[in-house]
Amino acid sequence: MRQLSQRGASLRDIASQLDISKDTARRDLAAAETTDATPVAPSVETPAQRQAHHVAQAETALRQLCDAAQAVDDATPAHTITDDATARRWARQLRDTAAQLSRAADAFATYYPAAVACDTEAGVSHRD
The missing domain is CATH 1.20.5 (Single alpha-helices involved in coiled-coils or other helix-helix interfaces)
Structure with missing residues (x-):
């Protein structure tokens, strides 16, 4: 929801894409902004x-x-069974999400080729 808002989507667009009411979108975004505005003490973490x-x-x-x-x-x-507008929205969401996941999987394979090779050699398929 926050990403949609940051990309300039209106409350109506956010509500439609997430299949929620405009009031719910407004409330949740306001809550997220309140959470973001809460000061956080700097953490002193070790690299580990x-x-x-x-x-x-x-x-x-x-x-x-x-x-x-x-x-x-x-x-x-x-x-x-649904209306055409909902079907188009679902198809777009599925395609967009699949593209994001594909990019994440490709990046993972770049950094961890041995892990991906192990799955391939073992015959493990994640695209059933």
């Missing part, structure tokens, strides 16, 4: 602590990504 923090963030993000992908798969949007 920063690395551990980044690993934990990545683990959480990937777990959430897998959960979200499973939820979309379970919802079977391709087999859901």
